[in-house]
Amino acid sequence: MHIEQHILNAVNEWLTPAFDAQTQAAVKDMMTSSPKLLEESFYKNLEFGTGGMRGIMGVGTNRINKYTLGKNTQGLSDYLKKSFPGQDLKVVIAYDCRHNSNTLAKTVADVFSANGIKVFLFSDMRPTPELSFALKYLGCQCGIVLTASHNPPEYNGYKVYWQDGGQLVPPQDKEIIGVIESLQYSDIKFSANEDLIEYIDTAVDEAFIASTVDNASFNTPQAAKDQLVIAYTSLHGTSIKMIPAVLEKAGYKNLHIVAEQATPNGDFPTVVSPNPEEPEALTMALALAEKVNADIVIGTDPDSDRLGVAVRDTNGKLILLNGNQTMVVMTEFLLRQWKLAGKLNGKQFIGSTIVSTPMMLELASAYGVDCKVGLTGFKWIAKFIKDFPDMQFIGGGEESFGFMVGDAVRDKDAVGATLLVCEIAAQAKAKGSSLYKELLQMYVDYGFYKEYLVSLTKKGIEGAQEIKQMMNDLRNNPVAEVANERVIMVEDYQASSAKNLVTGELETLNVPKSDVLIYYTEDGSKIAARPSGTEPKIKFYASVNAQIDSVDEVPAAEAYLDQKIKNILTDMNII
Template sequence: MYVDPKILERVNKWLTPFFDTTTQETIKELIAFDPEGLEDSFYKSLEFGTGGMRGIMGVGDNRINKYTLGKNTQGISNYLHKQFPNKQPKVAIAYDCRHNSKELAQVVAQVFAANNIQVYLFSDLRPTPELSFAVKHLNCQCGIVLTASHNPPEYNGYKVYWEDGGQLVPPQDAEIIAEINSLPYEEILFEGNQQLIKSIDTVVDEAFAKASAQNGSFNTIASAKENLKIVFTSLHGTSITMIPKVLEMAGYTQVSIVEEQAMPDGDFPTVASPNPEEPEALAMALALAEKQGADIVIGTDPDCDRLGIAVRNDTGKMTILNGNQAMVLMTHFLLTKWKSNEKLNQNQFVASTIVSTPMVKTIADDFNIGYKEGLTGFKWIAKMVKDFPELEFVGGGEESFGYMVGDFVRDKDAVTATLLACEMAAQQKEKGGTLYTYLSDLFATYGTYKEALISVVKKGKKGAEEIATMMKQLRENPFTEIAGSAVVKIEDYASSTVKNIQNNTTNTLDIPTSNVLIYYTEDGSKIAARPSGTEPKIKFYMSVYAAPETENADSVLQQKIEKIQQHLAVS
C-alpha cells in the first residue's frame, strides 16, 4: 500500500530516541503489517472539537497517548505562565473509568508539576461535573478531565476547563491551540515535582454533593420523595460515586441500582454503547423497573454529564424521553418554581443550542424572560453565563441528553439533573400524574414538537473525506424543498450567513462560525446537518411542529419525520 511521504515524515519523527521503545516497536509493527492503520494514526494531529479532544488510544499524532496529551499539557503550562505571570497557577485534574485514564491523568499531572504548577489530582475516578465544580471551589486557573464521554471503549479524551469552571472558548481556545501546535514533542517536560501534586477527594466530594443537593431540590415534601420508586444505572461509569449519595442526601429512599452495571468498567460489558441517547443502553434498567414497579428510570453516561430518563406513559408502559423532551420539562419546571417564588423579574435567562428544540424559546417567551442560543456544546452555554453577569441563569440544555441547573457547575451535569428529574417526578406523582402527563400538558399548551436524530458513522481518513463531501454538496446544491415543503430559510454557520429564500435577502449571523447548515421549511420544520466534533459521524437533526389542538398530532408529526428521513436518504 502506498503511504504519503508527508505521513512517513511524521512517522519517522516518532522513531527517534525521544519516544520510548514500546512506542517505536508498535509503529514498526504497523509499518510491517498494517499500513492502513499506520496512515490513520499519523495522517493528521488530533484536534479539539465540541467536547475537547477525543480519539482512539494508540501511537501517533492522531491517537490519544502520553505524547499527544503531554504536548497538550506542555502547551497549556506555557500559556498559563504567560496569562498569570505573578502567581503560581493551580490546576485540578479528574478522570473517568476508561482504560488508561488513571495512567494518563498521572502523566498530565507530572507535566504540569514539571512546569511549576500546583496540581490537585483526584485519586480515583470522578464525574466530569465535579471537576468543573472543583476548578472554582479550589480557585484554580485551569482544569483537565480525562474522558471520552460515551464514545466506544477504544477511545479516550482530554477536556480543558478555564478558571470560571467552563470549557475553553474563544479567545483562550485558539491561543492555547496555537501554543500547543508550535511545540515540538521534545519540549515536553515529563518529570514532575511530586511535592506539587496533591490528592483531593473527601473535601471536594462533600462540597460538591452538598451543592448538588441544594441546587437540585425544589421543596418536594418528604412523603412524596419517599413514595417515588427510582431505578438508576451508572452504565459502568463514574456516576456511581456520586448520584446515589446525592439522592440519599435529598431524601429519596427507594433507589434501586442496576448492580450488573454498577462496577466501573472501561469495556462497558453489558451494553453495545454506554450512551443514554441509545434506548438499548437502558434495557437492563427498564427490565428492573418493570419487575419493581418503578416510577422513573435514570441512566448516565460514563463521565456523568448526560442522562437518559424513562417514565410511565398514559397506559403505564415505560417510555424513554428524548433529550429535547427532558430539557423542555426541566426548563418549564424551573421557571414555574422561580415564578412561584416571585424570583422572575426579566433579569433571568434560559439557554439552548441551535440544533435543539425550538420549544425552549417558546416557553421562555411565555414566562417573559430571556432566551439565548449558542452552538452545540455546553461550553457555549457556560460562556453565556460568563458574558452576561448582570443576568441570572436559570437553566439550559441541549438535545444530546444534557442539562445544567444554575451555574454552580459550568457544564452539563447529570448529578444535579438526576435529582431535578426525581423532584419533578415526585411532585407529579403526588398530584396523580407522571412526567409523561406533564409533557402532554405542555404540548396541549404550546403545541406539539417532535424531534429525531440520524447519525451516519464514517470512520477514519476516508470517512472524514466523505463527511466533508456531503457538507460541500449540501451547501453547493441546497434543497429547494424537503418532504414536499418549500425551503424558506437557510442558515450557514460556516459562512455566518442566513439566506431568506422568500425575499432573496442575505443577512449575517451573530454567532461564532461552525460547520453547521440548517434548513427551515414552510410548514415549520427545521433540519440541521452537522459533522460531530467528537465522533466520526455526521448528524442530521429534525424538528417538526403541530399547533395546539391538532388531531393525532404525534402520528401526523411522525409521518412528517419519516418523509424527511426518506428525502435525506439517510434513514
C-alpha cells in the same frame, strides 16, 4: 500501499530518542505489519472538537497517548504562565473509568508539576461535573478531565476547563492550540515535582454533594420523595460515585441500582454502547424498573454528564424520553419554580443550542425570560453565563441528553439533572399526575414539538472525506423544497450567513463559524445537518410541530408529526 510524505515525516519523528523504546517498537511494528493502521495513526494531529479532544488510544499523532496529551499539557502550561503572570498557578485534574485514564491523568499531572504548577489530582475516578465544580471551589485557573464521554471502549479524551469552570472557548482555544503546535515533543517536561501534586477526595465530594442538593431541590415534601420509586444505572461509569449519595442526602430512599452495571469498567461489558441516547443502553435498567414497579428510570454515560430518562406513559408502559423532551420538562419546571418564588424580573435566561428543540424559545417567551441559543456543545451555554454577568442563568440543555441546573457547574451535569428530574417526578406523582402527563400538558400549552435524529457513522480517512463531501453537496446544491414544503430560510454557520429565500435578504450570523447547515420551511419545520465534533459521524436533525387544544389530540398529532418527519428524511435521502 503508498503513504504520503507528511505521514512518513511524522512517523520518522516518533522513531527519535524523544520517544521511549516501547513506543518506537510499536511504530516499527506497524510499519511492517499494518501500513493502513500506520496511516490512520499518523495522517493528522488530534484536534479539539465540540467536547475537547477525543480519539482512539494508541501510538501516533492521531491517537490518545502520553505524548499527544503531554504535548497538550506542556502547551497549556506555557499558556497559563503567559495568561496569569505573577500568579500562583493551580490546576485540578479528574478522570473517568476508561482504560488508562488514571495513568494518563497522572502523566498530565506530572507535566503540570514539572512546569512548577500546583496540581490537585482526584485520588480516584469522578464525574466530569465534579471537575467543573472543583475548579471554582479550589480557586484554580484551569481544569482537565480525562474522558471520552460515551465513545466506544477504545477511545479516551482530554477536556480543558478554564477559570470560570466552563470548557475552553474562543479566543483561548485557538491561542492554546497555536502554542501546542509550536512545540516539539522533545519540549515536554515529564519529570514530576511530586511536592506540587496533592490528591483530593472526600472534602471536595462533600462540597459538591451539598451544592448539588441545594441547587436542584425544590421543596418537595418528604412524603412525595418516599413514594417515588427510582431505577438507576451508571452504565459502568463514574456517576455511581455521586448520584446515590446525592439522592440519599436529598431524601430519596427508594433507589434501585442495576447491580450488574454498578461496577466501573472501561470495557462496558453489558452494553453495545455506554450512551444513554441509545435505547439498548437502558435495557437492564428498564427490566429492573418493571421488577420493582419503578416510576422513573435514569441512566448516565461513563463520565456522568448525560442522562437518559424513561417514565411511564398514560397506560403505565415505560417509554424512553429523548433529550429534547427531558430538556423542556426540566426547563419548564425550573421556570415555574422561579416564577412561584417571585424571582423572575426580566433579567434571567435559559440556554439551548441551534440543533435543539425550538420549544425552548416558546418556554422563554411564556415566562418572560431570554433564551440564548448557541452552537452545539455545552461550552457555549457556559460562555453565555460568563458573557452576561448581569443576567441570571436558570437552566438549559441540548438535545444530546445534557442539562445544567444553575451555574454551580458550568457544563452538562447528569448528577444535578438526576436530582432535578426526580423532584419533578415526585411532585407530579404526589398530585396525582406524572412526569409524562406534565409533558403532554406542555404540548397543549406551548405547541407540540417533535424531533428526530439520524446519525450516520463514517470511520477513518475515507469516512471523514465522505462526510466532507456530503456537506459540500448540501451547500453547493441547496434544497429549495422539502416534503412539498418550501424552504424559506437557510443558515450556513460555516459562512456565517442566513439567507431568506423569499426576500433574498442576507444576514450575518454573529456566532463563531461551525460546519452546520439549517433549513427552515414555511410550515415551521427545521432540518439541520452537522458533522459531529467528537465522533466519526454526520448528524441530521429534524424538528416539526403542530398546535393542539387538548391532551386527547396527542395520539393523532403524534402520528401526523411522525409521518411528517419520515417524509422529510425520505425526501432528503437521509433514510
